[in-house]
Amino acid sequence: MGKFFVEGPFTNDFVDWLDSKSEYGSKMFINDTLLYSQYNTFGGKKSFNEVITKVPIIFFHGNSDGALKIGDNEFNSGWSEVISTLVKYGYKSSSMYAYTYGDRNIKLAPYRQMDCDLVTQANKFITAVLQYTGSKKIDIVGHSMGVSIARKAILGGKIKSDNIDCPTLPLLSDKIRNFISISGAHYGMCICSKDISSFVKSCSMENGFYSGTRCSTALDKYSPCNSFRHIEGECTTEDYSEFLKDINNKKIKEGENILSIWSDDDEVLGYKNLVWGRKTSLHPFSDEEIIFFNKTHHQTKNDSGFYIYQYINKNMVNFYK
Numbered sequence: 001m002g003k004f005f006v007e008g009p010f011t012n013d014f015v016d017w018l019d020s021k022s023e024y025g026s027k028m029f030i031n032d033t034l035l036y037s038q039y040n041t042f043g044g045k046k047s048f049n050e051v052i053t054k055v056p057i058i059f060f061h062g063n064s065d066g067a068l069k070i071g072d073n074e075f076n077s078g079w080s081e082v083i084s085t086l087v088k089y090g091y092k093s094s095s096m097y098a099y100t101y102g103d104r105n106i107k108l109a110p111y112r113q114m115d116c117d118l119v120t121q122a123n124k125f126i127t128a129v130l131q132y133t134g135s136k137k138i139d140i141v142g143h144s145m146g147v148s149i150a151r152k153a154i155l156g157g158k159i160k161s162d163n164i165d166c167p168t169l170p171l172l173s174d175k176i177r178n179f180i181s182i183s184g185a186h187y188g189m190c191i192c193s194k195d196i197s198s199f200v201k202s203c204s205m206e207n208g209f210y211s212g213t214r215c216s217t218a219l220d221k222y223s224p225c226n227s228f229r230h231i232e233g234e235c236t237t238e239d240y241s242e243f244l245k246d247i248n249n250k251k252i253k254e255g256e257n258i259l260s261i262w263s264d265d266d267e268v269l270g271y272k273n274l275v276w277g278r279k280t281s282l283h284p285f286s287d288e289e290i291i292f293f294n295k296t297h298h299q300t301k302n303d304s305g306f307y308i309y310q311y312i313n314k315n316m317v318n319f320y321k
Helices: 012-019 080-088 106-111 116-133 145-155 242-249 297-302 305-314
Strands: 057-060 096-099 138-143 176-182 257-263 288-292
Touching: 012 116, 057 080, 057 116, 057 145, 080 096, 080 297, 080 305, 096 116, 116 138, 116 145, 138 145, 145 176, 145 242, 176 305, 257 297, 257 305
Parallel strands: 057 096, 057 138, 138 176, 176 257, 257 288
Antiparallel strands: none
C-alpha cells in the first residue's frame, strides 16, 4: 500500500464545535497569519454523525516545525509521514489531531522557548480533543520541543513567566493512556551552555534547554558535556533548565505507559544523545525505549509511525466501550 497524501485543515465539524465553546474557539489553535492553511492543522470528524472507533492521538511538533509537511525542508516535515502510516492501519482524521504553534521559520528557532502561551495552548487543546471526541483517555505523541511542551501541559500547575495573567493549569495525567516522546531533550542540550543560555531564548536557564554544568564532586573533571563520563552512584547535574527540572522532579507519569524514541546520531541533540552522562531523550519514567542509529532529528520522527502504532495497540484499551 502506498503512502497516503496528508492534508488538513481541521474539519468543519471540529471548527464548528470549537467555535461553539466559549472556553476555546477555533482561533485559539488556528494561526491565520501562516501560509498554506491546509498544512497547519489536522483532525476532526468528517460529519457530525461520524462514529470515532479509535482512541484519539494528539501530535505536538518541535521548534519551527508544524502540523503537516510543507515543501521538501526536513525541518518543516510535520507529522505527515506518521499520519500517513497510521491511516494504513485504519486511523481517520477523527482520531488524529495536530495544530501549529510558532511561525515555522527555522531562522527564528533560537528565539522560541517553552513559555506560558505555548503550554496553556497545549493544555487547552488536550482538553478540547477529550471533550470533542468523548474519549475517556487519549494518546499523546511529541517531538523535540513538543515533548517538553506536552509534558508540562499534562502535568499542569504554574509556569514561571513574566506574564502575570499566566493561569494555573489543571493536571491531566489521568486522561492520558500512552505518552510517546520522540527526540525529546529531558535534560537539555549540550549546545545550550551557560554562555549561550544568556542570549539564546531556546537555551535559557528558565524555560529553555540549558544543560547545566558538571556536577561539582564528579570524578571526571575535564570531559565536556557530550563526552562526560558519569560513574554510577556519583552526583548528577542538577542545575539544568528550571522548566525541565520542574517537570522531571514532579515524579508523575504523563500517561499510563511511556515510550522514549531517539537516534544516537541525532545532529540536533548530539552524538550518542548524552548530556552530562545522561541520555537526554530517555524520559525519566520511560517504560520502553527504541533507539535508532544513522537517523537525523526529523528522520527519527518521520520513521516512527509503525513503532507508534505497535506500542499504542500493544497497550490498547478501547475507551469507547
